[in-house]
Every structure is written in C-alpha cells, then in structure tokens.
Amino acid sequence: MDKVLELKDFNVTYKNKSKKVYAVKDINLVINKGDSLGIVGESGSGKSTLAMALLRLLPEKNTDINGSSNFANMDLVQASEKELKEIRWKELSVVFQKSMNALSPVHRIGEQIEDIYRVHKPNARKDEILDRIKALLKLVNLSDRVIKMYPHELSGGMLQRVAIAISLIHDPKLLIMDEATTALDVVTQGQILAEIVKMEQTLDVTRIMITHDISVVATTCNKIAVLYAGELMEVGYVKDILKDPKHPYTKGLLASIPSLSGEKETLTGIPGHLPDLSQKYEGCIFAPRCKFAMEQCEKSKPSEVQLSAENRVWCHLYSHLDRDEQLESREDLVEVNR
Amino acid sequence: MKKYVTKRVLMGVLTIFVVFTINFLIIRLAPGSPISTIMGKDNDDPLLRAALEAKYGFDQPLILQYFIYLKNAFSGDLGLSIIYNKEVLSIISERLLPTLLLVLTAALLAVVIGTFMGMYAAKHEGSRVDVFFSGISYMFNSMPAFWLGLILIIIFSSVLGLLPSYGMINSRTSLTGVDYYLDVIRHMILPVSTLVLVEIPIYFRIAKSSIVQTLNEDFIVTLKATGMSERKIFNKYVLRNAILPTITIFGISMGYLITGVALIEIVFAWPGTGDLMLTAINQRDYPTLMGIYLIMSVSVALVMVVVDIIYATLDPRIRF
Structure with missing residues (x-):
C-alpha cells in the first residue's frame, strides 16, 4: 500500500527562556492511502500540537520539531517555507x-x-x-x-x-480535521460526519481525524491512534481496538463512555491527572494512573509491541510476549508491505 | 444602508439639539452678565441697564429667549455679538478656517503616522523599534499638550530660531501667492506638531494591539495553512479587520480635537475659534459663545456620522 504520511521519532517541544514542555514525544506512525485515522486522547494530550506541527503552523520561535514526517516526497520537518507553500492546501489541507x-x-x-x-x-x-x-x-x-x-x-x-x-x-491527498465537529450539537455533528463518510466514496482523500470523542472515530475512521501525554499508547484498526482494547489507558477511555445498549454499568473514569509535561519521565508515562502498574513500569519505558500487522501497543503488560514471536510478526509485516 | 444613514443623521441632529439646549442653560446659570461687561465696572445706572437689557432681549423670560434664539438660528441668523457688535456668523466664519486647517491637518497626520508605526511595531513585536515606539508613545501620551507646545516654542523658536512661535502669518510682511501659503505652513509646523505628537500614541497603541489581536485570530491560521502569502494575508485580511477600532478612535479623537484645540491655539496665538471662545466666555458674550458651541457640535456630530457610515461600509456586521 502507498504510504501517504510517515512519522518517524516525531517530537514537538515548546520552549521558553525558563522551561521546556515536551508536548509530543517519539511518535512513529504510518498512514496509508485511503486510511482514515482517528487520533484520540484527552485535552492536553498533544493531539492538536501534533496536527499543527505536521502543518508547520506553530511559531518557530518557541517550538522545536524533531524527527521526520515524510509526505509527498519531502520531509515536512525540514521543508523550506517555499516548499511548504507549494504543498499547502494542494496536497495537505x-x-x-x-x-x-x-x-x-x-x-x-x-x-x-x-x-x-x-x-x-x-x-x-x-x-x-x-x-x-x-x-x-x-x-x-x-x-x-x-x-x-x-x-x-x-x-x-x-x-x-x-x-x-x-x-x-x-x-488534497491528506485532510486533517482537528476537532472539526466538536463545537457542534450532536445532531449536526452526526449529519456532517455522515456527509464526510459519504463524500469520501467519491473522493480520493486520506483523512486524519483529531478528536476527544471516540464515537466520532468509531463512526468515521478505520484506524485509531490513542495518544496520552504526547505519547502513543496504542495504534490499530478501530474494529479491533474498540472491541478488545489492549492498553489500560484505552480501556479506561472506553469505560468512561456510556453505551446505549447492553447492561447498565457504572461509568468509570480514569483517576488522576495528566503528568507535568515539562519533565522527562523514566518509566511509562501512564504508570501513575494505571491500575495494572508494575514495578517495571516505573523504571523503564515500554517499547513497541507488535500485536499484528497493523496493531501496536506500548505497554509492559504485553512485553512478555516472546521477543522471537515479535520478530516473526515483524517479518510477516515486512512481507505484507512488499 | 439608506435606513441606517437616515437613522445616524437623525441621531446627529438630536445630539446637536440637546447639546445646544444644555449650553444655552449653563452659560446663563453662570454668575455675571454681558450687560455688566458693556456698562463697565463702576457704572451702575439702573436706567441704562434696563435699556441695554431690552435691546438684547434679556428682559424676556428665559424660555422665550430660548425659543427666539432657536427660531433665528434655524433661519441662519446667530445674532449680533454683544461685545464686537458684529454678526456672530461672520466673526465665527473668519476664525473657523484656521481652526479647521489646524485640526484636520493634525488629525490626518496623526492617524496616518500613528497607524503606520503601530503596523510596524505589530509586525515586529518585541523588536527594538517596537520597544522604542512604545516607550515614546507613553511619554507623549502623558504630556500635557499646552506644555509640550511651550517646550517646542522654547526649542525651535527661542533657542534655535528656526520657526515662528505665534500667529498664522507674518504680519510684518505682505506676502502673496505661493509665498503666502509657504508662510502659513511655516507657522503651522509647531502647533500641528504639538497636536500630532500628542495624538500619535493613541493611534499607535490602538493599531498595534488591534493588529496583534487579529494576527492571532483563527482565520489567519487557516489562511496561512492554505499557503497564501504573508503579504496578501496582511494587506487584505489583517488590515481590513484591524482598522475598525482605529476608525472609531478617529471619530472620538476628532471630537476632542475640534473642541480641545482651544488651548493650543492660545499657546500659539493662532487666530482660531478657541481664542474667540475663551474671550467670549470671560465677557459673557452669549450670542458669540452659543454660535461657537453650535458650530462645534455640528462639526462633531458631522464627523461622527461620517465615521459611523465609513465603519458600516467596512464592517458588514453593523448594517441594519
């Protein structure tokens, strides 16, 4: 499949004289042609920062963007103002x-x-x-x-x-919708989302949908990326993750949405708050709020665990999966990509 | 739009009327009367007083005096000056041109210079030029205009001897044609500079803050995301949105200038209405004073109506 956008070790840091805020950290993400990716997370998780950084619309004076984001045969991070002007709106809106x-x-x-x-x-x-x-x-x-x-x-x-x-x-090849329907009432939001899905049947566009509302992602996207405190927690197909979330944070997010059908359940939120992003953490960034947190979680950052060709999770709960197994599945992936 | 203009004009007329009434009452409530001025300090002849009062109509009840004046004013007759014994209209029209010349020149220069300074400072926010502009703008804003005028006279007339310190023309020469106008311009430099220096900070600050605010609007981010050139965004979208407060301020400030220029006219012995007004107040010259007030409120109301109409053509949200 054609890659439309590929983020590699993408970092965004806000800085002023006295401190730095690590708003987006080490994002690795590929968006294929025809995908519709929903990026979800609570307020302050870095969703909009990620979008604005991709578009290079953040003031250069007080932001650092590192890593690479390959789009339309160029690296958006390194691109000059002139090169950006060429692709803005024509390729990326x-x-x-x-x-x-x-x-x-x-x-x-x-x-x-x-x-x-x-x-x-x-x-x-x-x-x-x-x-x-x-x-x-x-x-x-x-x-x-x-x-x-x-x-x-x-x-x-x-x-x-x-x-x-x-x-x-x-x-445009790639359309980013940053909370595009958040300010609307549910009825209008529903209408517009339905229109977007219908429109895309006739258009050749890949879409990134940034939202805090998982239901928006459920109705309009095929893939989902869960962002917490500027880090990816879980990435994969919407159908897999909504049915069977792996990461404790995704589980928490889903448990805080009421369902219309099914049994009555008590809504559970996620206790605690977002961490202070002006500091760097050694362990898993979600550990302080995680009810499954283990000793290991405080000490080292979980690395990427490849669950299937497209589904990935960053959590120590799954790192027991045999390393060889992981490698194998990666080899599968390589083949799939070929 | 037509309805809106009519509404604004009617409001203007109403304002003039109210201002006129208040002025009529206030000046008569003040102790002292023009009759005492004419009769002199030591003269207290009741017969003469009664005769003079009858001549100028002061023996009538106040309410009647008011309506008589109103009726005459509507037919263009502002009465005779008690002190100069001349048509008020002709006295004022002689003095109005110099005042308008001063006020309009200063207002236009101030709005243009101030707004351009504000635009530059907003584009280069935090730069040295911005800091310098902001600094001097605070300095001149906190200076009393008449004092600044005096300082300018000391520097440029007394010490350096470059510019004339008073009047509108050099009365010792009789210049004609281009030389005459050049002489007027030379005389205008100091009073106009004084007014401009005091007015610039107002336009500078409003332009700067309004542009900075507009630059942070969401639609500017959208336009940047479309790849539109910075210059086009600034010249078309930022300016049109950011200029609106400047227009409002221009209206308010013109009103202030028309009435407040009196002090500057006195400092520079400028033959305008300001000087005439002060003399009229001191001598209780009711007809002259009422005439000046009337002309001033008409000018202010006119400027306000024009400003409102300009605003409405620039901002579609205003039209009713």
Whole structure:
C-alpha cells in the first residue's frame, strides 16, 4: 500500500527562556492511502500540537520539531517555507476546531474562497472558480446563496460545512480535521460526519481525524491512534481496538463512555491527572494512573509491541510476549508491505 | 444602508439639539452678565441697564429667549455679538478656517503616522523599534499638550530660531501667492506638531494591539495553512479587520480635537475659534459663545456620522 504520511521519532517541544514542555514525544506512525485515522486522547494530550506541527503552523520561535514526517516526497520537518507553500492546501489541507472563526468576518465567503483558490491557480478564470465553489458547496449540502453571504449570517453547522468545502478545494491527498465537529450539537455533528463518510466514496482523500470523542472515530475512521501525554499508547484498526482494547489507558477511555445498549454499568473514569509535561519521565508515562502498574513500569519505558500487522501497543503488560514471536510478526509485516 | 444613514443623521441632529439646549442653560446659570461687561465696572445706572437689557432681549423670560434664539438660528441668523457688535456668523466664519486647517491637518497626520508605526511595531513585536515606539508613545501620551507646545516654542523658536512661535502669518510682511501659503505652513509646523505628537500614541497603541489581536485570530491560521502569502494575508485580511477600532478612535479623537484645540491655539496665538471662545466666555458674550458651541457640535456630530457610515461600509456586521 502507498504510504501517504510517515512519522518517524516525531517530537514537538515548546520552549521558553525558563522551561521546556515536551508536548509530543517519539511518535512513529504510518498512514496509508485511503486510511482514515482517528487520533484520540484527552485535552492536553498533544493531539492538536501534533496536527499543527505536521502543518508547520506553530511559531518557530518557541517550538522545536524533531524527527521526520515524510509526505509527498519531502520531509515536512525540514521543508523550506517555499516548499511548504507549494504543498499547502494542494496536497495537505486542514479543517480547524473553531470553524466559527475560520473565516474573516468582514469579507464575503465567496471572495475568501476565491482568494484561497487563487493561491495555487493565480490565473484561474472567474467562472471556473465559481463552478468549482458551487460544486463544493453542493458536496457539503449548502446552497449557492452562501457565496454572497458573510460568515455572521451563517449558523455554526453551515460554517463548518463551508470550512470542509474549502479544505477540499484543491483535492488534497491528506485532510486533517482537528476537532472539526466538536463545537457542534450532536445532531449536526452526526449529519456532517455522515456527509464526510459519504463524500469520501467519491473522493480520493486520506483523512486524519483529531478528536476527544471516540464515537466520532468509531463512526468515521478505520484506524485509531490513542495518544496520552504526547505519547502513543496504542495504534490499530478501530474494529479491533474498540472491541478488545489492549492498553489500560484505552480501556479506561472506553469505560468512561456510556453505551446505549447492553447492561447498565457504572461509568468509570480514569483517576488522576495528566503528568507535568515539562519533565522527562523514566518509566511509562501512564504508570501513575494505571491500575495494572508494575514495578517495571516505573523504571523503564515500554517499547513497541507488535500485536499484528497493523496493531501496536506500548505497554509492559504485553512485553512478555516472546521477543522471537515479535520478530516473526515483524517479518510477516515486512512481507505484507512488499 | 439608506435606513441606517437616515437613522445616524437623525441621531446627529438630536445630539446637536440637546447639546445646544444644555449650553444655552449653563452659560446663563453662570454668575455675571454681558450687560455688566458693556456698562463697565463702576457704572451702575439702573436706567441704562434696563435699556441695554431690552435691546438684547434679556428682559424676556428665559424660555422665550430660548425659543427666539432657536427660531433665528434655524433661519441662519446667530445674532449680533454683544461685545464686537458684529454678526456672530461672520466673526465665527473668519476664525473657523484656521481652526479647521489646524485640526484636520493634525488629525490626518496623526492617524496616518500613528497607524503606520503601530503596523510596524505589530509586525515586529518585541523588536527594538517596537520597544522604542512604545516607550515614546507613553511619554507623549502623558504630556500635557499646552506644555509640550511651550517646550517646542522654547526649542525651535527661542533657542534655535528656526520657526515662528505665534500667529498664522507674518504680519510684518505682505506676502502673496505661493509665498503666502509657504508662510502659513511655516507657522503651522509647531502647533500641528504639538497636536500630532500628542495624538500619535493613541493611534499607535490602538493599531498595534488591534493588529496583534487579529494576527492571532483563527482565520489567519487557516489562511496561512492554505499557503497564501504573508503579504496578501496582511494587506487584505489583517488590515481590513484591524482598522475598525482605529476608525472609531478617529471619530472620538476628532471630537476632542475640534473642541480641545482651544488651548493650543492660545499657546500659539493662532487666530482660531478657541481664542474667540475663551474671550467670549470671560465677557459673557452669549450670542458669540452659543454660535461657537453650535458650530462645534455640528462639526462633531458631522464627523461622527461620517465615521459611523465609513465603519458600516467596512464592517458588514453593523448594517441594519
């Protein structure tokens, strides 16, 4: 399968004069063409930082990005501003958390979309652009009237749809949705998520969905990456992980969601808080909150355990799995990749 | 839009009317009267007083005086000055041009210079230039304008002898044509500089903070993510959003300038309305004073209406 994005030892550190905050640590992740990956985690787990760092939109003055992220034959971490401009929106686009403010309040929506279109096609004819905008608005179930309107004349759901339409304007290879439906009510969120899934049947786009809401991932993604305190806990197919979560943190996350069907259960949250990210920890970062924590967990960081071709977990509970077995499964993987 | 403009204009007229009424009452409530000024300090002849009061209509009840004045003002007659014994309208129109010249030049220079300084400082936030601009902006903002005027006179007129310290033209020469205008400009430099220096900090700070704030808006991040050039983002999207507070401040500040320029006019012996107003207050010259107040409130109301309309054309959220 074609790799669309490959993160290797990806680190993001916020820094100021007196301290450093290790917001994202040692992320290794591959996204294949056609995948839809949901990145989940609680607030402050580094989800948005990861997205903003990928897009290189963090202020360079106070952030360090290390490692590599290979996308479209270039390393986004090393890419120059000029190279980035080339691929921005054409190959890699984004829908932000607060779409209500994603457009300038004093310019007409049509004018703003036109300007964005012209970034990569400066000489486009006006009617060509208008056709494109109309087609996109139709895709997200909006009327043409929107073109002549100002953002304050639209509802939150409509603005979200506009933001999604704009993100698709140049048929990007990779679309990042950063909490794109979080600010909406559940009904609108449901509608838009259904539209996104339907849209993708006709588009050739790979999607990263950043959210704290596992149900969003369950309905719209095929893969999931669980992030805690800037580190990956578990990665794999949604169908496997939701049914049988391996990592205690994933278990905790799933146990804190009520289910509509089935027996009545007591909702259990995860006790404790996120650790202070300005310090480095020797052991597993989740150990202080983990009810299965062992002596080993405090001492050393768990390394990656390959459970199957696509499912990986970072937890000492599974490191007893025979090393040879792991190696074997890795060899399998290599073959699969070939 | 039409409805909005009509509404603003009506509001302006109402404001002028209210201001006019308050001024009419306040000046008459103050102790002293123009009759005493005309009669002189030692003269206390009741017959003369009664005759003068009848001549200027002060024997009528206050309410009647008010309506008579209102009626005349509407037909463009602001009455006779009690002290100068001349048409108030002609006295004021003589003095209005120099004041407007001073105020408009200063206001435009201040808004342009201040806003550009603010733009530069916002783009290079934390740089040495930013720190320097912010520093001097605090300094000039905390300076009383008349004092700054006096200091400028000491430096540039008394010590260096570069610029004239008073008046609008050099009365010892009779210049014509281009030379005349050059002479006026030379005389304008110090008073205009004083006003501009005091006004710049206001525009500097509002422009800087508004641009910094706009640069942190989510839509700017979105536009950056689209690969749009920084220059286009700044010139089209940041400026249009960030300029709105400057326009509001411009309106408020113009109102202040039109009325507050009096002190500067006195410091520089500028033949404007400010000087006329102070004399009128001291001599209780009711008609002249009311005339000046009327012209001032009309100018302020006019500026406010214009500013509101500009604002509404720039910000679609304002239109009703």
